[in-house]
Amino acid sequence: MSNIDEPVRVVVWNENRHEKNNPKVAAIYPQGIHEAIAAPLRATGGIDAKTATLDEPEHGLAQDVLDATDVLIWWGHMAHGDVRDEIVARVKKRVLEGMGLIVLHSGHYSKIFKALMGTTCSLKWRESTDKERIWNVSPAHPIAAGLPEHFELPAEEMYGEPFGIPEPDELVFISWFTGGEVFRSGATWRRGHGRVFYFQPGHETYPTYHDKNIQRVIANAVRWARPTVRIADVCPNVKALEPLPVDSEAETRSKVGYK
Amino acid sequence: MSNIDEPVRVVVWNENRHEKNNPKVAAIYPQGIHEAIAAPLRATGGIDAKTATLDEPEHGLAQDVLDATDVLIWWGHMAHGDVRDEIVARVKKRVLEGMGLIVLHSGHYSKIFKALMGTTCSLKWRESTDKERIWNVSPAHPIAAGLPEHFELPAEEMYGEPFGIPEPDELVFISWFTGGEVFRSGATWRRGHGRVFYFQPGHETYPTYHDKNIQRVIANAVRWARPTVRIADVCPNVKALEPLPVDSEAETRSKVGYK
Amino acid sequence: MSNIDEPVRVVVWNENRHEKNNPKVAAIYPQGIHEAIAAPLRATGGIDAKTATLDEPEHGLAQDVLDATDVLIWWGHMAHGDVRDEIVARVKKRVLEGMGLIVLHSGHYSKIFKALMGTTCSLKWRESTDKERIWNVSPAHPIAAGLPEHFELPAEEMYGEPFGIPEPDELVFISWFTGGEVFRSGATWRRGHGRVFYFQPGHETYPTYHDKNIQRVIANAVRWARPTVRIADVCPNVKALEPLPVDSEAETRSKVGYK
Amino acid sequence: MSNIDEPVRVVVWNENRHEKNNPKVAAIYPQGIHEAIAAPLRATGGIDAKTATLDEPEHGLAQDVLDATDVLIWWGHMAHGDVRDEIVARVKKRVLEGMGLIVLHSGHYSKIFKALMGTTCSLKWRESTDKERIWNVSPAHPIAAGLPEHFELPAEEMYGEPFGIPEPDELVFISWFTGGEVFRSGATWRRGHGRVFYFQPGHETYPTYHDKNIQRVIANAVRWARPTVRIADVCPNVKALEPLPVDSEAETRSKVGYK
Structure with missing residues (x-):
């Protein structure tokens, strides 16, 4: 991992397909969702944010890129199936060795998130006129630093429990729609030596990543997920x-007197 | 799942290779590890224990078998790689729908356990003359019911932290060698609607499954892992x-005034 | 604890003051909240439900009563301060030995709940015209058995996060108002050898305990909290x-060579 | 709390009685256990470590002291009962508002630790010639940073499970004796807005706090427990x-149609 005095090395990964196919999305995110996430991270200071996208060679996630990454941010939706299994395995291995992973919105159904959780990661959803109010249920958590007790997104895709x-x-975080x-919209897990944070907001047809509170959550999460080890x-097989x-095998066997 | 007044329907799965290849193992478990586990379960009452092994068609785990199983017990070691991925996926799906899963000993490295945990499941190990003392750190847990505060296995393979x-x-349970x-030798996780218990003792060259305390742990775990649902x-996509x-899309967009 | 083949021995404790002072509450719960909770428990079968109230000697919680109780249900609100500290200590000791405890609604601020949690147990609140929708976020949990994915209370006091x-x-459970x-309206903790469940609905001016779903949650929780031990x-001070x-103290000291 | 660019403000609290009564303890810790803990903290940089002891006015924990403390370290043993309840309540309130708390060794039985845990905090113990080996079961945790996979104390009081x-x-951490x-010798809990870490080594008749690894754990824990909030x-009572x-109370009641 990088030295604590140096910037956190972040890669923002985006499948970057909606931006190419849907003019509405392109209008909201003219540089792509990845740049909309990376730019404010750079502006906070102490974060060196690069980007990578699905259609680059190796999806932009060659081994040397991952080796030089402290925290990976993941946005995917319509093309989860196009992410190659060997790249997923590579990312998973790197997380288990210590790299932080922040999974955004529809990334709940990404191969990498499902592989790390071991569960379906299914939920309810609706694209309509819901407002979302995000409640901060753990105000002392580093990911909630500087955020109000609750904040709103005037329009966001509904994700619901269970x-x-x-x-x-x-x-x-728990969200009200x-x-x-309701939805557990911000949650953490440790997997191996890496820290994982899932954060629900961010449907491509809403300007969610332009919201200051959302940007703050992501920047906080980057700092929280920064690794202290790579293992x-x-x-x-170890010695005692x-x-x-000092026992011959026969002796071991003979003294084995199970009830 | 089965009705609570009916027996718990258990399948004890065993790769059953050591028993065929190693006369010492066959001497300890002449009917196979699966039968050594299933027989005492049957004797406790209220449990209907069948068995399945790797070399049966579909590894003995056809869909109709899993459909009629409340709790699956898993023992594997030398042939994890021979378990077909589509069978693993089938078992995982069934666990997430509610089937209980008890993973024994070297099953820590089985495909199914690793897929549900999302981690390496690696550990330290040594086959030598260690004694193992199992400490009951949660005496009120249903899996610990009727067990002493600690009990010993005069010889067992060492599994060590991390x-x-x-x-x-x-x-x-935490074990002393x-x-x-030391080793976290008994631990539980919920995955989807299913309950998972990992229990460390049970190397094939020791008569561990003939031990009364070990048998009691497994029987307790079966009752604990029994599902109450299948989902x-x-x-x-749901309605509100x-x-x-009532908002036209344009209106929704126009009122989106992110900070 | 009682034998598993015998009924669960429940005591429903209620401060029983609103019923005496407020005719509206008396109209909703003419026999008191304690009876409104106990009666449907008795009707489910397998539960022997007694009651106890604040103004009885020792608040109805003499040592012999607690000795014969598997699960205690607690409703209090306006008179938390009148519960004597030595009775709280007695109840806490009994929970840590294995007795189950179900804390309802305004019991979040009871001495016993705060003593077991170690925290403020504070929340937001409002008595108004809110509807509450309770979402079942862990459908396989025994406390959620037989309940729908969500259910509503047409009127209930709002309790809010954090x-x-x-x-x-x-x-x-997580509730929507x-x-x-939003509110974490159903949550469990183990404390010592006892299991604790907090369940938010039940303001005295609403007929919440007449609701079938609420009654089912409480009955499920009683069965879930039933102890298997009393320790x-x-x-x-133990021997090795x-x-x-074999070391004289002097030898021990001399060999202590800390870095 | 203090600004992140300023030193962490630590108070090391010690009952400081053994040092006065037992020449052996005084020989190991001539400046008291509190100074033995505080001095290496100061030496690590970025930590401003003060001390406080039982026999000072208000036990050295006046409100203005706590107001200016980010992390409190607690060592007590023979005089838990002499710590005044109102001071314990003051410390507990401050932890719940965000102050970090590190509880050492026999502090498991301190009033403050028991009040925050809500449990007995009992254990097994033996003062003899045991060696302790501390296993690092969560190597990526900030408290384990820079520590080996395991390390030993040549002599320490045995604390055992459950x-x-x-x-x-x-x-x-899990320890082997x-x-x-075995013993869960290093564990964390969040209580309110404060972080709590319990760490088992440190019996007064052994030079444990002169050990480099022990010093590192405590320094790591100080940084980990540093608060980001005071709440x-x-x-x-909040508005919607x-x-x-808009409902008259009568209307609310009439529409309440519980099943």
Whole structure:
């Protein structure tokens, strides 16, 4: 991982398809969702934010890129199936070694999030005229730093419970929707040596990533997810640290007197 | 799931290879590890325990078998790679719908356990003359019912920390080994609508499954993991439960005034 | 604890003051909130439900009563301060030994709940015309058995986040309120050998405890909280289970070579 | 709380009685345990460590002291009962508002730790010739930063399971003892807006706080427990954020049609 005195090295990954196919999305995010997320991160200071997209070679996630990444941010939606399994395996391995991962909105159904959670990650949804109010249920959590007790998005896709996730390590946000639903919209899990944060807002047809509170949550999450270690996976056969009985196998067997 | 007044329907799955290849293992478990686990479950009453093994068609885990199973017990070691991915996916889907899963010993490295945990599931290990003492750190947990505060296995393979698992929902047992290691040897997680219990003892060259305390843990875990629901995965587009603003899309957009 | 084949022994505790002072409350609960809760428990079968109230000697919670109780249900509001500290200590000790505890509504501010949580247990509130919709976020949890995915109370006091509780072991229900708030309305914690469930609905001026879904949640919680052990508190000085170095104190000291 | 660019303001609290009464303890800790803990904290940089002891006025924990404290470290043993209840209440309130708390060794039985946990905090113990080996089960946790996978204390009091604590939010260390016991020796909980870390080593007759690894754990824990907020307790009656039905009370009642 990078030295604590150096900037956090972030890669914002985006499938970048809606922006190409849907003029409304392109109008909201002319540089792509990835740039809309990366630019305010750069502006906060202490964060070195690059981007990567699905249609680049290796989806922009070559091993040397991941090796130089502290925190990966993931936005995907219509093309989850186009993400190659070997790249997913590579990202998962890197998270388990310590890289932070922030999964946004429809990324709940990405291969990488489902692989790390081990569950369906399914939910209810509706694209309509709901307002979303995000309640900060853990105000002392670093991801909630500087945020009000609640804040609103005047229009956002409704995501509703039950959400098919493991019990979060920490639940940070719960959302209220006009249409009558609730959602665990900000939650954390540790996976291996990496920290994972899921954050629900961010449908492509709304200007959510231009919202100051949303930008603050993402910047907070980047700092929270920054790794302090990189530890490769091993499953070692080890010698004893204390004296063991010197026992022939026969003796071991003969003294095995199970009830 | 089965009616609460009816027996719990258990399938004990075993790769059943060591028993065929290693006369020492066959001597300890002449009917196979699966039968050594299933027989005492049957004897406790209220449990209908069948078995399945790797070399049966579909590894003995056809869809209709899983449909009629409340709790699946998993023992595998040398042949994890021979378990077909589509069968693993089938079992995982069934767990997420509510089936209980008890993973034993070297099953920590099974495809199904790793897929549900999302982590490496790696650990330290040593086959030597260690004694294992299992400490009951959650004596009120149903899986610990009727067990002493600690009990010993005179010989067992050492498994040591760090163990590459997500933080358990509940930690039930921690083990002490002669050689100086410790291990979270009994832990639970909820995954989807299913309950998962990992239990560390049970190396094939030791008569662990003949031990009365071990048998009691497994029987307790079966009762604990029994499902109360079976819920299929859906990700529904839903209508609002409360009145939504009647808004043309243009109006929605125009009122979106993000800060 | 009682034998598993015998009924669960429940005491429904109620401060029973509003019923005496407020004719509206008396009209809704002519036998008191305690009877409104106890009667449907009795009707479900397998539950032996008694009641106890604040103004009885020892608040109806003499030691022999607690000794014969598997699960205690607690409703209090205007008279938390009148509950004597020594009775609270007695109840807490009994919970830590294994007795289940179900805390209802304004009991969030009871001495016993605050003592077991260790936190403020504060929240937002409003008595108005809110509707409450309770979302079942953990449908496989025993407390949610037989309940719909969501259900409504046409009128209930609003309780809102942030709720000053420790991270729940399991979050079962999240509520939506008309006025724009959300609340973790059903949550569990283990404390010592006892299980604790907090459930938010039940303001005295609404007929909440006559609602079939609410009654089902409480009955489910009683069965879930039933203890399997009763273990008295000890902090024993113990002998070693393994050989220790035979060392004079002086030798111990001399070999202590800290870095 | 202090600004992130300024030093963390730590108070190391010690009952400081053994040092006065027992020449052996005084020989190991001539300036008191509090100074033995504070001095290496000061030496790490970025930490402003003061001390306070039981026999000072208000135990050295006047309100203005707590107001200017980010993280409080607590060592107590023989005189838990001498700590005045109103001071304990003051410290607890401050933790719930955001102050970090690190509880050491026999502090497991301090009033403040028991009040925050809500449980007995009992354990097994033995003062003998045990060696302790501390296993790092969560190597990516900030409290474990820079520590080896395991490290030893050549002599330490044995603390053994079961330990009467709530399920930790995060389990960082598990200890192995020569005599055959295990212990959850490093664990974290969030309580209100404050972070709590319990760390087991540190019996007064051993030079544990002179050990470099122990010093590192405590320094790491100080940085981890540093608050980002100070939030006073409130339980506000709030107005609705969304339009509520305009309903006379009679109408509300009449429309209440519970099943």
